[in-house]
Amino acid sequence: MLQLNYIRDNRDTVIERLGVKNFKDLDLVDDIIALDEKRRKVQSESDAVAAEANSSAKQIGDLMRQGKKEEAEAVKSKSAGYKEQIRLLQEELETVEQELHDKLIQLPNLPHTSVPQGTTAEDNEVAFEHGTIPTLPEDALPHWELATKYGIIDFELGTKITGAGFPVYKSKGARLQRALINFFLDEAEKAGFKEVQVPNVVNEASAYATGQLPDKEGQMYHVTNDDLYLIPTAEVPITNIYRDSIVKEEDFPIKHCGYTPCFRREAGSYGAHVRGLNRLHQFDKVEIVQIVHPDKSYEVLEDMSQYVQSLLQKLELPYRVLRLCGGDMSFTSALTYDMETYSTAQKRWLEVSSVSNFETYQANRLKVRFKNTEGKMQLAHTLNGSALALPRIVATLLENNQTDRGIKIPSVLVPYTGFEWID
Structure with a gap:
């Protein structure tokens, strides 16, 4: 606010x-x-x-x-x-x-002066590109066909159990999910983020405090009898740890990471672009959150962007970084970088992370304050990022690493998966 x-x-x-x-x-x-x-x-x-x-x-x-x-x-x-x-x-x-x-509460956050003008995703600025897009044979398969071929993800079974957008991961598919979660959490710990395990449902006050309500009410699953909301991201419960808190200036930066399943209704999403893992109602994600001194928040944002990029580099995925234009930004963000990996079989870029600085917008709702050197109460700045969301990472890993033998697992994940190939 x-x-x-x-x-x-x-x-x-x-x-x-x-x-x-x-x-x-x-x-x-x-x-x-x-x-x-x-x-x-x-x-x-x-x-x-x-x-x-x-x-x-x-x-x-x-x-x-x-x-x-x-x-x-x-x-x-x-x-x-x-x-x-x-x-x-x-x-x-x-x-x-x-x-x-x-x-x-109807006013969105003000965009930073570096945010480009624009109305849609086509107006976003490409800030950086890394890696080489692999060359695949003409008969290369999209990830949903690879998942069926190797029996690692069952979309139809998920539809039977729950509905579309709730896949079932099997065998090496389930182990790959667990491997990615553990890899991301271990990397976050090395980078100084303290892991927390938080609830997967939140109350209305928590959803309001981080800006999901009233802006995204229609996109959240609501447990009506208890008036609770399934979290769309771990950002919500992790940031709310500090709601109504006075933190110490010497404790900055406050850095947390956490793994949770995430739930999004994605109302109105349909078509080829949401096929397979491209857009789900339930997915796994490791989130990083920082609460920092206002003078440091944009330096921290750049550091968080570099950190997420380092994960993509270790996974050997080609990617690009976008600076979102005003029309494509979230309600609460002042500046957002999106990271996209290239899905070679689909021949399109897929968003796998957003890293955002909210300045004081969330902190004002949360009432997260600190006493500055002059002894006056001041609002902190909050930031968060996906590090990383799994579905589209898995999609590009499967598609980009397919060979005649099977799907080769990036070397950094082998200690976590216990196997080098899906075949």
Whole structure:
């Protein structure tokens, strides 16, 4: 959530940056500023009446001690309406504050000045490319056919048990999943991230705090009887560890990683581009999260991008890094890098990670603060990234490493899989 004082003091800048994100309801900014002025006016009136009431109470007490009962009763009669005035003003204040809050949460985060203009994924900037796209024979198979050929992923069985988008991993397919999870967690530990195991469901307050609600409500699985949400990413429970917390400046950077299954409804997703592992309703992912000093967050973002790239390099996958344009960014992000690997059999790039800096947007909702060197409370910055999401990693590993003998496992994974080939 944007900070109210920043909106008030930087109206034109806020409108200009929201335009980069293609946010249409720019009148909301002026509505918020007007409501804030009304809120302060009502608060001032309430404070003034309360001050008068306190003054009258003191005067009545003084008069009674002096034995001036009639004068005391006169003052009491005159001040009888103060309590009701305060009650009415407080009710008005609560109404205005709720309306202000409801409008504030409709504003997305402001994009960083480096975010390019654009409306769709086609407008994203390619910041970096690495590796050579392998040359496959003409009869190379897409991963869903390879999965069936080698009996490692059963899409039809998953549909039978649950529905489309819930595959069953078998034999070496299941071991490959476990190998990737353990590899990613071990690499994160080496990079200084402390592992946590968190719940796979969260309450409404947690989903709100990281920005999933109200923006992504339709994309989350909701357990209605308990009013809980299945997590779309481990970012939600991990970041919420620090909700309503005052952290110590000397503890920065706070670094966590965690493995969880992730659940996304992906409503409206259909077509060839979502076939096989390209888009699932349930998938595994290792997430990295950092809470840092505001002065360091963009340096940390670059470090996190380099870290994710190092994983792709160790897996020997060709990849590229995109700087997302304003129109393709998430509601909560200030700057996002996407990492994509090239699926040679499908002849297309597949997103496997997003690394984002949220600046104070999540921290303001979470109330994650620290006391700076001047002794003042200040909001921290939060960042997170996929390191990595498994489905499309598996898809490109299967497709790019297919040979006449079978599928060759990258050497870095062999100690985790216990096998060199899927054949």
